[in-house]
Amino acid sequence: MDFSLSEDQRTLVAMLRRFIEEKLAPLEETVEREGRLAPEVARDLFEQSKALGFYAMNIPEEFGGGGLSTVDMMLAEEQFGRTTDILIRRSFGNVYEVLLKCVGPQVERWLKPATRGERTCSIAITEPEAGSDAASIRTAATRAGGGWVLDGKKHFISDGLFSDFFVVSAVTDPSAGGRGISLFLVDRDRKGVTIGRDQPMMGLRGTSHVELFFDRVELDDQCLLGEPGRGLGYALDTLGRVRLGQVGARAVGKATKILDLAVGQARERRQFGKAIGEFQLIQKMIADSVIEINAARLLLWNAAAAIDAGRDARALIAMVKVNASETLGRVADRAVQIFGGMGFSRDLPIERYYRDARVYRIFDGTTEIHTAGIARAALKSGGALYDPVEAV
Amino acid sequence: MKIVVPVKRVVDFNVKVRVKPDGSGIDLQNVKMAMNPFDEIAVEEALRQKEAGKASEVVLVSVGPAQAAETIRTGLAMGADRGILVKVDGPVEPLGVAKVLKAIVAAEQPGLVILGKQAIDDDSNQTGQMLAALLGWPQGTFASKVVIDGASAAVTREVDGGHETIALKLPAIVTADLRLNEPRYASLPNIMKAKKKPIEEKTPADLGVDVAPRLKVIKTGEPPARRAGAKVASVAELVGKLKEAGVI
Numbered sequence A: 001m002d003f004s005l006s007e008d009q010r011t012l013v014a015m016l017r018r019f020i021e022e023k024l025a026p027l028e029e030t031v032e033r034e035g036r037l038a039p040e041v042a043r044d045l046f047e048q049s050k051a052l053g054f055y056a057m058n059i060p061e062e063f064g065g066g067g068l069s070t071v072d073m074m075l076a077e078e079q080f081g082r083t084t085d086i087l088i089r090r091s092f093g094n095v096y097e098v099l100l101k102c103v104g105p106q107v108e109r110w111l112k113p114a115t116r117g118e119r120t121c122s123i124a125i126t127e128p129e130a131g132s133d134a135a136s137i138r139t140a141a142t143r144a145g146g147g148w149v150l151d152g153k154k155h156f157i158s159d160g161l162f163s164d165f166f167v168v169s170a171v172t173d174p175s176a177g178g179r180g181i182s183l184f185l186v187d188r189d190r191k192g193v194t195i196g197r198d199q200p201m202m203g204l205r206g207t208s209h210v211e212l213f214f215d216r217v218e219l220d221d222q223c224l225l226g227e228p229g230r231g232l233g234y235a236l237d238t239l240g241r242v243r244l245g246q247v248g249a250r251a252v253g254k255a256t257k258i259l260d261l262a263v264g265q266a267r268e269r270r271q272f273g274k275a276i277g278e279f280q281l282i283q284k285m286i287a288d289s290v291i292e293i294n295a296a297r298l299l300l301w302n303a304a305a306a307i308d309a310g311r312d313a314r315a316l317i318a319m320v321k322v323n324a325s326e327t328l329g330r331v332a333d334r335a336v337q338i339f340g341g342m343g344f345s346r347d348l349p350i351e352r353y354y355r356d357a358r359v360y361r362i363f364d365g366t367t368e369i370h371t372a373g374i375a376r377a378a379l380k381s382g383g384a385l386y387d388p389v390e391a392v
Numbered sequence B: 001m002k003i004v005v006p007v008k009r010v011v012d013f014n015v016k017v018r019v020k021p022d023g024s025g026i027d028l029q030n031v032k033m034a035m036n037p038f039d040e041i042a043v044e045e046a047l048r049q050k051e052a053g054k055a056s057e058v059v060l061v062s063v064g065p066a067q068a069a070e071t072i073r074t075g076l077a078m079g080a081d082r083g084i085l086v087k088v089d090g091p092v093e094p095l096g097v098a099k100v101l102k103a104i105v106a107a108e109q110p111g112l113v114i115l116g117k118q119a120i121d122d123d124s125n126q127t128g129q130m131l132a133a134l135l136g137w138p139q140g141t142f143a144s145k146v147v148i149d150g151a152s153a154a155v156t157r158e159v160d161g162g163h164e165t166i167a168l169k170l171p172a173i174v175t176a177d178l179r180l181n182e183p184r185y186a187s188l189p190n191i192m193k194a195k196k197k198p199i200e201e202k203t204p205a206d207l208g209v210d211v212a213p214r215l216k217v218i219k220t221g222e223p224p225a226r227r228a229g230a231k232v233a234s235v236a237e238l239v240g241k242l243k244e245a246g247v248i
Ligand SMILES: Cc1cc2nc3c(=O)[nH]c(=O)nc-3n(C[C@H](O)[C@H](O)[C@H](O)COP(=O)(O)OP(=O)(O)OC[C@H]3O[C@@H](n4cnc5c(N)ncnc54)[C@H](O)[C@@H]3O)c2cc1C
Pocket: A122, A123, A124, A125, A126, A130, A131, A132, A133, A155, A156, A157, A158, A159, A201, A204, A209, A359, A362, A363, A364, A365, A366, A367, A368, A369, A372
């Protein structure tokens, strides 16, 4: 077992890191200050990245994407984690794998335009009354003629102000509970779709998080994504790869970048006549961060390799979600400590990283929800979950 | 016309190098390596010449350990056509590299060899000039602009106090300075294509070249630490101190 990167993986990672450092990092402070990324700047980034084949690298080549394996995509996502959410979205695309459920005319209508970057997509599952308990949503779609009628509301929908269409979860069979939920492709310009307030957040400045209202929205038959009743299953399964990349891998990348800065500070900052890195209490924070980041990355690669091998990776993805986001939280917290007052000051980006890090433990299923899922799986399957000899 | 571009694997320019405690050299353990930045500029220039229809093929050569194949692969991902790795473990001096390159040039018959003006590890700034001498070819060093026109090339050179443009008869040697161009990003499709591009492996013995070092490194040391300065209250005091130090 050799975990070193191949030549092409190294080149890809080096190019992405260079793109991020040269083109994206210089924009971060402006976005933070202005709360938005200017549309013409966003357009320019998109065009540059697209020309290099860096947009929608997760989508298979037959649909116009980069066709990366899951492992390679996680290496890319880790690099994405070194910049901010909005800059990643515009430069590299958040083209959700659930769109691969598109068939027939859906491919030309939603999947390919999203992969080309002509149409942007958001995922709309959470409702004010249904967060962790995603099966308790009230948004519903009822059969009407050859199509559906959608009613209900969502909130906290990332990038909703910019998006051209939404993947919306809705109850289609109220008697079937969690198995009665389906996913729909809903264009924002449909009659009855209202984009509500941009809900202000602690971090992730520049990305909108909106309320969505559906008032008797008529949907044609093509709007049902995948099979009816499988919506929650897709959220665990195809959206699982999104969770692995957009939360797990990006958390690892962010933690790595933050630790780089903390190590630099521990080397340079002198107090009591020596570098603060010579104090054991500072060393402990650094060593713990190094260990935790390496462990999180290996768990991430393990889950990614399992997906590439066609194995059921759902429990592994949950482990990565918990471990990587909690690691990021601890590393960001220690970085503030190592920087002292400068860590809390707005003159340095450490406080911004700290704020941005916080949501990783919350969105895409909280730490508690995934932890409970892991425990349930372990109680059911035993060693298969934690012993390679038992694993299938 | 073929263009040959030699590329060297060096310590990444971001790395703060440390001298080994026994002074025998630089500590390269756990240190990130990358293509010499001036060689990246050379690769970029060759690719631009090819894209402008002035060259038909760009061939990369690296003299170094097995891992130097990675450096070649980086250049192939930028768009070069193929690579040659001349495998040598241990240090090779500029003269050794120049002799290897002379043998490669004899086999490949390029119209132009573009090198970096120097490698950022030892900063020798010798290989291009030595190669030109060994081949008896004209050379345009520290190039900030290269215009190929038929059988000759106009090379603008960065010299003290300005620019100088010289005309070289091809085949010729050019060494790239910082302002020649800005190297491109390797695109995802090119990174994937690079995997399939050939890298031929050779040894100096295959080429009949002896690369044994001719120089002996006696000691490597850290640059002296800067000492704290002194403040002076007046110009008179400053002049006094400078006289005291014997500098004026
Ligand atoms: C910045 C941001 C972006 C988001 N983007 C999107 C998006 O694009 N699309 C989308 O659909 N949603 C999005 N969300 C919503 C996000 O996924 C939810 O906030 C998250 O799933 C938690 O739901 P909740 O906020 O309703 O919290 P709640 O479910 O109310 O949870 C509150 C607390 O109770 C705990 N808890 C709940 N149930 C249990 C239990 N069974 N056992 C133990 N503890 C429990 C939780 O862990 C948490 O600590 C986003 C949220 C944020 C903050």
